[in-house]
Amino acid sequence: AQKITQTQPGMFVQEKEAVTLDCTYDTSDPSYGLFWYKQPSSGEMIFLIYQGSYDQQNATEGRYSLNFQKARKSANLVISASQLGDSAMYFCAMSRGYGNNRLAFGKGNQVVVIP
Amino acid sequence: GAVVSQHPSRVICKSGTSVKIECRSLDFQATTMFWYRQFPKQSLMLMATSNEGSKATYEQGVEKDKFLINHASLTLSTLTVTSAHPEDSSFYICSAQIRGSNYEQYFGPGTRLTVT
Numbered sequence: 593a594q595k596i597t598q599t600q601p602g603m604f605v606q607e608k609e610a611v612t613l614d615c616t617y618d619t620s621d622p623s624y625g626l627f628w629y630k631q632p633s634s635g636e637m638i639f640l641i642y643q644g645s646y647d648q649q650n651a652t653e654g655r656y657s658l659n660f661q662k663a664r665k666s667a668n669l670v671i672s673a674s675q676l677g678d679s680a681m682y683f684c685a686m687s688r689g690y691g692n693n694r695l696a697f698g699k700g701n702q703v704v705v706i707p
Numbered sequence: 708g709a710v711v712s713q714h715p716s717r718v719i720c721k722s723g724t725s726v727k728i729e730c731r732s733l734d735f736q737a738t739t740m741f742w743y744r745q746f747p748k749q750s751l752m753l754m755a756t757s758n759e760g761s762k763a764t765y766e767q768g769v770e771k772d773k774f775l776i777n778h779a780s781l782t783l784s785t786l787t788v789t790s791a792h793p794e795d796s797s798f799y800i801c802s803a804q805i806r807g808s809n810y811e812q813y814f815g816p817g818t819r820l821t822v823t
Contacts, residue, residue, distance in 0.1 A: 625810050637751070637800060637814035644810070683750065693804050693812050694741065694766075697750045 594619045596684050596698035605674045605705050612659070613669040613701045615684030625687040626667040627695065628658065632680040640682075643667060674705045710734055711803050713815035720791055721823055728786045728818045730801030737803035740784040741812070742776060745798040757784045781806065791822040 595618040605611040617626065628640040643651045643658045651658045659668040671678055681702055685695040710733040720726045730740055739758050743751040755765045755776050763776035773795075775787040784803075788795055799818045805811040 627810075627812075629814070634816070635798060635800075635819075636816040637802070639811075639813060642810055687810065693739070693810060694753055694756055695751075695802075695812070696753070699750045 594621070594624075594686050594688065594696045596686055596696055598684055598698035598701050600701050602702035602704065605678075605703060607676060607705055607707050608673055610670060610672045611674055611703060613671070613682050613684070613703070615667045615669065615698060617665050617667065617684075617686050619665075619686065621688060625693070626658070626660070627685040627687070628656070628667075628669045629683045629685060629697075630678075630680045631683060631700070637683070641669065671703075676705050676707065679703060679705045709805065709811070709813045711801065711813050711815040713799075713801055713818050715818060716816060717819045717821075719821045719823060722792055723790055725787055725789045726791060726820060728788075728799055728801075728820075730784045730786070730803065730815050732782045732803040732813075735803070736781040736806040737784075738781065738806045739804040740778060741802045741804070742774070742784075742786050743800045743802070745800060745817075747798075751800060754786075788820065791820075793822045796820055796822045 597616045624645045626643045630638040641653045641656045655672045657670045681700045683700045684698040687693045712731045714729045742754045745751045754769045755763045757763045757778040759778045765771045778784040802814040
């Protein structure tokens with residue numbers, strides 16, 4: 593079975609600073625995908641970034657980058673130059689395999705950006 | 708692009724009644740849609756996978772007779788909560804996988820269901 597672990601307590605981040613959100617995972621599948629989603633208070637899930645298990649390079653999308661350490665089974669999200677609009681819950685998720693997008697989610701990290 | 712809508716956004720119903728939630732991909736075709744539920748301050752739990760033109764696949768522990776899923780077209784999936792009980796009150800979120808993509812999946816804004 594797959595398991596996603598996000599254990600950090602709620603975080604306060606100064607505007608314009610960088611923040612790292614931890615995510616570790618456990619799976620026996622050789623092929624899988626890792627995702628990060630943002631959920632603001634309005635409730636919608638916003639896709640941020642994706643990393644395939646066979647991707648050699650760490651994924652980047654604008655201010656978001658994923659620090660993928662396969663041997664450690666970690667997929668930390670780095671948000672650079674935090675903005676007030678980044679305040680939200682952040683969820684790490686994993687899919688079961690290539691093209692199989694049934695997602696298992698972690699419990700989430702609450703981030704509050706302060707001016 | 709890649710917009711997914713859900714209707715209604717909020718619904719209140721009485722115990723014992725049924726309620727239907729629609730999930731639409733507005734600007735793309737979705738061969739697969741997923742239904743999740745989220746309790747307050749908790750994570751999303753996958754309920755079922757819906758494929759166009761075939762029966763939905765339910766996750767372990769999800770009652771398929773209670774949560775009826777229909778994926779009538781490449782842009783529409785519906786979730787019907789039958790004989791609703793107060794414990795069914797939750798936030799229901801759908802997502803749609805872009806046809807031809809290996810991983811791109813976009814979420815709807817969610818439906819808040821309250822059963823009284």
